[in-house]
Amino acid sequence: MSRWLINIYLLGVKELRSLFADPILLFLIFYMFSFAIYAVATGAKTEIGNAAVAYVDLDQSALTGRIVDAILPPEFEAPQRIALSEVDGVMDRGEFVFVLSFPPRFEADVLSGAHPSLQMNVDATAMTQAGNGSVYLQTIIASEIERFVTGDDTSSNLPIDLVVTAHFNPNLQSIWFNSVMQIINNITILAILLTGAALIREREHGTIEHLLVMPVNATEIMLAKICANGLVIVVGAILSLWLVVQGWLQVPIAGSIPLFVAGTILYLVSVTGLGILLATFTTSMPQFGLLVMPVLVIMNLLSGSTTPIESIPFWLQAIMQGSPSTHFIAFSQAILYRGAGFDTVWPDMLVMAILSTVFFAISLMRFRQTMAGSQ
Structure with missing residues (x-):
């Protein structure tokens, strides 16, 4: 067991060194968790403003x-x-x-x-x-x-005194919604891109052959990629919540960030596994990018991040329940927007854990087949 953990640790360190040696990916991570959050939060407003x-x-x-x-x-x-x-x-x-x-x-x-x-x-x-x-x-x-x-500026013919109370976002500012939602979406995007790019990079640099002759197995290699890239994403998301959302944009976070991080880790197992799975069907970064784009579009548009999940057809709602992003978005919104605790979000965490196990198993099976074909 100790040898297994040491192998995963050493392979994870190798992954981090490869990532930090890639300035394009580092810039992408920085951009996605900084300026991209600010630009979308302040630019894509849903409330009426300066209409002609x-x-x-x-x-x-x-x-x-x-x-x-x-x-x-x-x-x-x-x-x-x-x-x-x-x-x-x-x-x-x-x-x-x-x-x-x-x-x-x-x-x-x-x-x-x-x-x-x-x-x-x-x-x-x-x-x-x-x-x-x-x-x-x-x-x-x-x-x-x-x-x-x-002739009376204070008169009203309404038979009732209607008082509207907006919970969680009292001034109905879209910046409160967009900033947090962009972080949630960027976690999905980066999780798929980074892990997929890690596998493609191994192929392009010829280091996948080196791994095949080392005393490591496919499970250790895949877990190392998931842990290393997942760690970078979790750290980036936490810093973005603290520095960009709460600090720069002055948007309050209602719930527990540690609980959000715990759910994010569960979610990353499935979505990083999906990135590796997609990468096994491609041989270059351009192919990987073309394959990833429609997957990300569907996951972001139909998982409840842009419009409520209830607004899409029932049959499509049933299909999207099999997407981990649907449950992650519900989980994240409950915590970060409404301040929900573990007693509220545990069903979504349970489903994410189950889906992560399924996605990891499928990705690992495909990854083993790919490695066997490279020998």
Whole structure:
């Protein structure tokens, strides 16, 4: 047993030396856990911000002026007045996301109870802004009309006092979600890339033949690659959570980081094994990259990281339960967003442990076949 552990340790040290001698991979790791987190967190916002608004005012009344004045930054840019004949042109060119058209006698019809129509043209190619911004504008318009008609800026006709409380992200800032989610996604990406690249590097440099004549077996070689690359990823993720997310972006972490690390280690066994498995079907880094890309796209898009898992078809949900990334994302979100403890996340940890065993066994079997074919 001691000889087995020593072999894994020495092979792991060899893996770390090979990794640290590769400046491209080192830069990739640094970038993925630093600038990539910041860029996605601050750039890929889902809330409405600085949306361009234009309006056509055929009424030119106090009410239309009041509505226009209520459309304010930072959600919207200052509304610009255009002519009715310009609407189609500015929408086709994508100059504005929203164009409001106030008909003649709009204020008079409102006051007389004639229920006039107010047209809102929306550029729905800007999907996030179109959806959220339409709701914002409808709320603004309804509120201003009600205040104008009643003459009371504090009045409300609602029979209830509706109080909205947002848990875990009280200001609904997408940066809180995107920054942490990007770390979770990057763990998957790097785990597959680093372990796969480690095996490809052995082939390209001809060192796989050296390993075959040494007193080590396939299990020791594979475990060394998993442990060495997994260690680098875990350390990078912890530093990114502390320095980038909590320090640079000022995003709070709700739950236990040690518990998150424990689950990450379980997850890495399966996903690093997947990286080795994919690498056994290729002979060069370009082939490996082409094979990895569709796998990563499916794992990231359909595992609940981008949209809730409940939003995809039921049959696809059932298939994705066999992906360790689905359970890792649920596990990570529960801890880092909602502060869940072990009593809440243990089912996901159990499933990850089972899937890790299955993926490791399949990868090891394929890896042995590949090594036997190299002899």
